[in-house]
Amino acid sequence: MPDAMTAEVRAARTMRREPLGVRLSGRGGQGVMLAGAIFATAAMYDGRHVVETPTYGPEARLGATKVEIVLSEHEIAFPAVEKADLLLCLSRDAYVKYGRAVAPDALVVVDETALPTSADLPPGLVRLPLRAVARELGAEMVTNVLALGAIVGLSDAVSSRSLERAVEEAVRGKDELREVNRRALQAGLDLGRAGRAAGGGWAGGRAAVRRD
Amino acid sequence: MRLVMGNEAVALGALAAGCDFYAGYPITPASEILEGMAHLLPPRGGVFLQMEDELGALAAVVGAAWGGARAMTATAGPGFSLMQEHIGYAAITQTPCVVVDVQRGGPSTGLPTLPSQGDAMQARWGTHGDRPAIVLTAASVREAYDATIRAFALAEQYRQPVVLLLDAVVAHMREPVDLPPPPPPSRQRPRPSAEPPFGEHPFTPFGSGRAVVVTGLSHDDEGLPRTGSARASERMLRATEARMAADPALGGLTSYRLDGARLAVLSYGVTARVARAAIDALRGAGQAVGGLELTVLWPFPEQGVVDLAGQVDAILVPELNLGQMVLPVRAAVAGRCRVESLGRADGTLFQPDDLVAAVRAMPHDSPVGREARHA
Amino acid sequence: MPRIGEDLQRYLRTEMMPTVWCPGCGHGNIARAIAAALEHLAYDPERVVLVGGIGCSGRTPFYFRTNALHTTHGRALAFATGLKLARPDLKVVVVTGDGDALAIGGNHFIHAARRNLDVAVVLYNNSIYGMTGGQQAPTTPVGARSTTSLSGAIEPAFDAVELAMAAGASYVARTTTFDVQEMPLLIADAIEHPGFALVEVLTQCPTYYGRLNRLGEAPEMLLWERDQTEPAQAPITREEMAAGRPIGVFRREVRPEFTRSYAALCERLGAGADG
Numbered sequence: 084m085p086d087a088m089t090a091e092v093r094a095a096r097t098m099r100r101e102p103l104g105v106r107l108s109g110r111g112g113q114g115v116m117l118a119g120a121i122f123a124t125a126a127m128y129d130g131r132h133v134v135e136t137p138t139y140g141p142e143a144r145l146g147a148t149k150v151e152i153v154l155s156e157h158e159i160a161f162p163a164v165e166k167a168d169l170l171l172c173l174s175r176d177a178y179v180k181y182g183r184a185v186a187p188d189a190l191v192v193v194d195e196t197a198l199p200t201s202a203d204l205p206p207g208l209v210r211l212p213l214r215a216v217a218r219e220l221g222a223e224m225v226t227n228v229l230a231l232g233a234i235v236g237l238s239d240a241v242s243s244r245s246l247e248r249a250v251e252e253a254v255r256g257k258d259e260l261r262e263v264n265r266r267a268l269q270a271g272l273d274l275g276r277a278g279r280a281a282g283g284g285w286a287g288g289r290a291a292v293r294r295d
Numbered sequence: 296m297r298l299v300m301g302n303e304a305v306a307l308g309a310l311a312a313g314c315d316f317y318a319g320y321p322i323t324p325a326s327e328i329l330e331g332m333a334h335l336l337p338p339r340g341g342v343f344l345q346m347e348d349e350l351g352a353l354a355a356v357v358g359a360a361w362g363g364a365r366a367m368t369a370t371a372g373p374g375f376s377l378m379q380e381h382i383g384y385a386a387i388t389q390t391p392c393v394v395v396d397v398q399r400g401g402p403s404t405g406l407p408t409l410p411s412q413g414d415a416m417q418a419r420w421g422t423h424g425d426r427p428a429i430v431l432t433a434a435s436v437r438e439a440y441d442a443t444i445r446a447f448a449l450a451e452q453y454r455q456p457v458v459l460l461l462d463a464v465v466a467h468m469r470e471p472v473d474l475p476p477p478p479p480p481s482r483q484r485p486r487p488s489a490e491p492p493f494g495e496h497p498f499t500p501f502g503s504g505r506a507v508v509v510t511g512l513s514h515d516d517e518g519l520p521r522t523g524s525a526r527a528s529e530r531m532l533r534a535t536e537a538r539m540a541a542d543p544a545l546g547g548l549t550s551y552r553l554d555g556a557r558l559a560v561l562s563y564g565v566t567a568r569v570a571r572a573a574i575d576a577l578r579g580a581g582q583a584v585g586g587l588e589l590t591v592l593w594p595f596p597e598q599g600v601v602d603l604a605g606q607v608d609a610i611l612v613p614e615l616n617l618g619q620m621v622l623p624v625r626a627a628v629a630g631r632c633r634v635e636s637l638g639r640a641d642g643t644l645f646q647p648d649d650l651v652a653a654v655r656a657m658p659h660d661s662p663v664g665r666e667a668r669h670a
Numbered sequence: 671m672p673r674i675g676e677d678l679q680r681y682l683r684t685e686m687m688p689t690v691w692c693p694g695c696g697h698g699n700i701a702r703a704i705a706a707a708l709e710h711l712a713y714d715p716e717r718v719v720l721v722g723g724i725g726c727s728g729r730t731p732f733y734f735r736t737n738a739l740h741t742t743h744g745r746a747l748a749f750a751t752g753l754k755l756a757r758p759d760l761k762v763v764v765v766t767g768d769g770d771a772l773a774i775g776g777n778h779f780i781h782a783a784r785r786n787l788d789v790a791v792v793l794y795n796n797s798i799y800g801m802t803g804g805q806q807a808p809t810t811p812v813g814a815r816s817t818t819s820l821s822g823a824i825e826p827a828f829d830a831v832e833l834a835m836a837a838g839a840s841y842v843a844r845t846t847t848f849d850v851q852e853m854p855l856l857i858a859d860a861i862e863h864p865g866f867a868l869v870e871v872l873t874q875c876p877t878y879y880g881r882l883n884r885l886g887e888a889p890e891m892l893l894w895e896r897d898q899t900e901p902a903q904a905p906i907t908r909e910e911m912a913a914g915r916p917i918g919v920f921r922r923e924v925r926p927e928f929t930r931s932y933a934a935l936c937e938r939l940g941a942g943a944d945g
């Protein structure tokens with residue numbers, strides 16, 4: 084790992100829980116599986132242990148679908164995520180299905196369309212216009228990468244540098260996709276950091292309440 | 296380093312072992328092995344064949360092995376049941392080949408996408424009649440890769456079908472591993488051999504310069520069908536089983552934080568990972584608990600379990616079935632300590648907390664328990 | 671075609687004889703015809719694999735000096751598929767019964783035909799299960815008796831020739847054990863054919879089919895076979911096919927063969943010369 088990265092990596096590590104259980108969810112077709120692979124790859128670039136478990140079969144294509152990633156400084160014994168420490172929901176049905184299986188002070192990031200009402204948001208929940216911003220960038224299909232940026236902007240669960248590298252890796256050979264993904268990642272990071280500055284995300288390991 | 300899925304590691308392990316023939320039939324959660332081989336073998340000049348069913352898949356594998364190929368198939372529960380007749384055929388005909396079974400919830404179509412360890416006994420006793428059996432298992436992507444390579448080596452060493460049992464979790468998860476690129480394909484043409492083709496003699500596929508007779512009937516060392524005292528195939532099966540039992544290199548046990556343990560968790564496959572997490576938690580709380588993990592289910596590594604029984608007061612055997620490997624554990628322990636079965640067959644993994652609670656509930660001093668508790 | 675020679679010792683494992691077959695069983699005639707075909711083609715026995723299923727017919731490979739792969743019930747073609755793909759240089763001949771090929775092995779039969787795998791299949795059709803004692807087969811004609819249809823079969827029978835044609839076999843022929851001259855020539859023709867080649871041979875099982883249906887002993891059954899069938903000239907119409915049991919060659923065409931297509935695929939994907 085190059086030295087230049089260590090500050091970021093350290094930031095990621097201080098923010099981490101041990102082990103950290105991440106669940107990314109959405110509808111089939113929203114690129115959730117790819118997001119999981121990118122996120123896990125970023126964790127690997129950070130030098131951490133990682134187990135990623137995608138969903139296969141019809142479940143991965145229809146309705147709510149999820150990918151789970153466990154990150155740790157140590158070898159990972161239990162490979163599944165029961166109560167997520169970090170949950171992303173890109174769709175309403177994903178929120179309905181997975182919204183409850185979270186750790187007590189989990190960080191939950193939802194697209195605004197996944198949770199249309201702004202009343203009575205549970206603590207630790209951050210509602211962001213992920214799909215809308217992706218559309219503004221000209222491609223809703225980059226919502227997944229934008230969402231990863233947002234998560235990392237909020238939590239530093241992996242370093243942004245590793246995330247960037249993993250995204251580059253995912254679009255390697257697909258020149259027409261590189262630029263829009265780059266912009267999506269940056270927009271996501273900005274969204275996340277702004278959200279964090281406004282009190283969302285993890286502060287000192289505890290999720291802050293955010294109501295908007 | 297890159298993220299590799301368990302099923303992909305199996306395909307790469309097969310190539311590393313020199314596998315040049317794959318026949319299979321699509322089934323969840325093993326299909327990525329089929330697809331991986333479909334992608335990897337043809338450019339190497341190896342044979343990939345999608346058969347019309349699993350009986351046909353293992354038949355094609357055995358046929359190819361007799362053509363001199365290093366051959367493999369992979370399947371899951373229902374397909375593994377269909378393959379049983381040909382596992383027996385491969386055993387009596389001393390055909391080296393590898394069968395990967397990614398276990399899923401059963402019986403029948405059961406829980407197609409969910410993990411299970413329900414085939415531990417089928418892998419041993421599924422075919423009719425008696426036979427020696429080698430059944431390996433793996434708990435991580437790296438182990439799946441290594442176990443696949445080992446399966447081919449053992450298949451050739453013992454001239455028997457070797458089964459690798461995975462589960463849907465290990466098969467589908469991705470972990471960072473550093474795997475060498477597959478070696479270039481190398482098909483050795485069979486060497487001419489004057490020795491009889493069966494019994495203790497080396498494997499002599501077709502086209503080795505002499506005609507060979509292969510049959511699933513009881514036969515002599517020439518392969519000709521025989522009944523009565525000349526039934527060399529029965530002697531061969533017994534002798535092979537004895538050689539396996541006496542082979543220390545087969546091993547099959549890995550211990551985890553066992554020193555000073557008074558209680559042990561004996562597990563395999565994905566459950567061994569859960570056990571490690573539970574043991575760490577219990578050790579952290581001051582309990583003298585350790586783990587013993589099976590990497591070879593059959594031949595059952597009996598001596599290691601006997602030794603364990605001499606050390607601890609009780610052994611917990613958690614499995615994603617309703618109590619299969621606990622049976623040979625009980626037989627080996629033979630009353631030396633308490634053995635508790637913790638079974639679960641609902642398609643969900645044990646949580647570390649489940650095992651923590653089960654260990655805490657084990658009485659240390661009471662006489663040998665026989666009850667299985669089914670979560 | 672030249673005359674078939676008589677010295678079959680090179681191909682027949684005479685020390686394994688007498689065979690398991692009943693006196694008068696037609697399976698021996700077919701085995702002899704296969705040996706004659708191999709002799710006619712002058713194949714090196716070591717380069718030939720006879721793959722047999724389970725049944726009286728499936729025992730054939732034991733009486734040959736070729737390689738023998740005596741497999742499981744119904745699966746001979748599946749074993750042959752793997753073997754042939756692994757070793758396209760070996761000649762593979764499958765010997766199978768009507769129950770073996772069309773009941774338990776029906777699926778492998780149609781798929782091997784569909785793939786146009788380069789194997790010759792000699793299907794011993796005695797209209798009954800011989801090995802297990804005379805039960806109904808998928809070839810038992812309506813009205814015929816077996817130990818599981820003592821009042822006469824009510825299920826329509828399969829026609830192996832039509833089945834093979836529909837499934838895509840590129841060579842399809844039928845003969846009988848009465849046609850002793852023609853049988854080895856057809857089998858030789860099938861072995862030489864580059865693709866899936868079926869020779870269905872109507873054969874007599876005096877022990878079960880003959881006795882249960884009062885058809886007499888072997889000589890009477892041979893005449894019955896003769897009377898059942900009609901030599902036909904290819905191409906044959908559907909009406910002719912349906913009307914009786916024509917014998918002869920019904921299809922001989924060259925279509926892409928599976929092992930060659932597979933080799934071409936490997937080459938296209940860049941496989942080296944050692945593929």
Ligand SMILES: Cc1ncc(C[n+]2csc(CCOP(=O)(O)OP(=O)(O)O)c2C)c(N)n1
Binds near residue numbers: 728799802807
């Ligand atoms: C899986 C399986 N099912 C059933 C059998 C029993 N069995 C042996 S031979 C046979 C029928 C053979 O009939 P056919 O194929 O017509 O050949 P024939 O004996 O008439 O030549 C059967 C049912 C078996 N060996 N294996």
Ligand code: SF4
Binds near residue numbers: 874
């Ligand atoms: S039972 Fe019938 S088919 Fe079998 S050997 Fe006897 S006569 Fe032939």
